[in-house]
Every structure is written in structure tokens, then in C-alpha cells.
Amino acid sequence: MPPPKKKVKLEDESESVSSTKLKFDFYNVPCYNLANFLLGKLLVRRIGNDLLKGRIVETECYLGGEDKASHSYGGRRTIGNEPMYMPPGTAYVYMTYGMYHCFNISSAGPGAAVLLRAIQPLEHIDQMMEFREINCKNRSKKFKVEELGNGPSKLCISMSIDNKTCNKLDLCTSSVLWIEEDVDYSNDFEIVVSSRIGIDSVGEEWAKKPLRFYILGNNYVSKRDKQAEGKLIEASSSLCT
DNA sequence: AAATCGATGCTCT
């Protein structure tokens, strides 16, 4: 008589699915590494029973210490930027220009964090579209899918991420906001390295540092750097000769 | 395709 098939409980099944949620060790690496490791991963936001998902396609490093563009430059520490000093994997969501939000994730290193600059919407796109339209001053404005996440504040609007509900969340344990491995996505994409956006006032030296990263050829990034892409393609094609 | 500019209100000095 053959052994009885093992019956898998539903609870166990759902647990194994949610076990793709990334844990502390993933975040506990230097800022530069985390910014690169986050590319291709899934940002997940729970709204009620819906799981909104988007692929992270563009990130930026904010290093703290010597980094003049960082809110934590020179070890500066205030009530507002406290999450940058909290354990790796902590959400740092702040308001800017009085009406927009930016979403960062703290890494290893004092005051260091990674800014999420763009996502590619994948699941519950209709819900993201609704958040985007409700937020817009022009009520009849329609958006393309490419416009839901191609900017740090746009992705916050579409995912309903603000500092009231998401600041200081621990992404390792939160039930409303986390990062997952994307098992269906190939990890052999090329990463373009470029300068950060919107920080010109800190001076050339730090404004030009190569601290922005995005997936080559992805249509959902906020800003392409044709020069950097050219060098990357040149370098990879030279390997084939 | 790129440059310019106003909106808008919170945080820090």
C-alpha cells in the first residue's frame, strides 16, 4: 500500500507564498549595494484585501556623512530624518514641496538610505490609476500606465504611500508595505549608473556623483541618461568581439 | 525635446 499523500493546509500554503517577503539581511548592506539589489524586486502595498504590486526599476543612494545631498549630511539628525538612522529596512517617507512625498528605505551605515524613484505597475493597476486621478487637481485628467510610477512622488501617489501612514514602518515585518522577490522576473538585466535628479543646489561635486541606478531598456524609469546608456552598451558589445 | 515656472505647505533655523 503506497504512503498517503501529504495534505497541505491552506494556511501553510499562504505562509509559504508570503515567505518571499525580504528580511533584515537583505537590507543590512551598504547603501550602494541595497540600491542595486532593490532593482527588479517587487514593491508591495496592501490596501484592504488588495495587494498593489510594482517592479522597482530606478533607485538613488543618499549616503549621509559626506553626501551633501543627503538629509543626514554631516551627521545632521532631526525629528524629521530620524528614520534614516533607524535599522536597515525602515521606511523613511517625507513630504516635499508641501504636497508630494518621497519614499526611502534605510540601509546599513549611519543616516544612509535608498530613494525609490520609479516602479513598473504590475498588479491592481486600476487601483493605482484611481489613486493617481483622485489626487490630481485636474479631475478629468487621464494617465498612461507609464505615468503611474515614473517619479518618486508619482509612485507614492499611486501606491498611497504618505508619511502619515507609512513613515517608520519596518518593511521586514509590516503587513501593509514590504519588498518581495519577483520569481517570474529574470535577474540578468543591465544596470545603468547615472547622476541623481533634483539636487543641483548642493554643488557640482555631489550632484554629479554616480549614485542613481536604473534598469536598462525599461519604459518606466523617470529619466534616461543617453550618455551613460551608450557607454554601457559599448562596454558590453566589446565583450562579444 | 528641452527649458522655464508656478503651485503649495511643511520643516528647520
Added chain:
DNA sequence: GAGCATCGATTTT
């Protein structure tokens, strides 16, 4: 009071 890790509309190449 100054400045802002942006966005969207408008104007200019």
C-alpha cells in the same frame, strides 16, 4: 523666513 531628493503646464528650440 528660506528652502525644498517634484509635478504638470506652458513656452521655447
